[in-house]
Amino acid sequence: MKYIFQLVIATLLLLFFTFCTWYEGSEILDNPWEWKYSTHFSQMLNDQVVDANDISVLDYFVYAAKFKPLFPSLMIITALYIIILLGSMLFKRSAKKIALFLSGLGVLLLLLSRLVSNSPTAGGSFFNTFFLTSGIISVLIAALYYYQMPERHKTGV
Structure with missing residues (x-):
């Protein structure tokens, strides 16, 4: 709920x-x-x-x-x-799937950062920084989430 x-x-x-x-x-x-x-x-x-x-x-x-x-x-x-x-x-039952999901989201955000990286406008610069930072954070959280979970949670048991 x-x-x-x-x-x-x-x-x-x-x-x-x-x-x-x-x-x-x-x-x-x-x-x-x-x-x-x-x-x-x-x-x-x-x-x-x-x-x-x-x-x-x-x-x-x-x-x-x-x-x-x-x-x-x-x-x-x-x-x-x-x-x-x-x-x-x-994916709440599987740490591995959540980590994979967050990794995929992070890669997508990093690709979006690259897409807007050449924009000369203030908005383009902002979104480049935002997507780059969000992508890195997402990948780091995915890695931390995966490696910090006990083994029984990684398998989804």
Whole structure:
């Protein structure tokens, strides 16, 4: 029951932060000089962005993350919390599976860090540092969790 309450609250927060990010990112419609650099999804769909109507909603999130990273970072933190909560619910009987899950999450975060590492914006730098730090912490916790558990917990018994 305690997991369900946490999951419901975190999901509501995620929805709120997602709406705030979407709203802040919609500012891209008013900044045509930024379309070339912040409309990656739209350019994949339309080849080039000529009009505000060509901009994908996903690019709102890119723009918000680059220039107004508060709500996108809260959104990502909440999503990570939900993912870790679901992982702990799913694998609570096996330390080995939890360690593997956290390792995989850490590698994914490190890959995301690499993906945004060349961004010249303040938001890009923030997310690079955030993903890098979170990825390292996740891998370290996975290793500590695995190596600190008694043998009977590693097998899931």
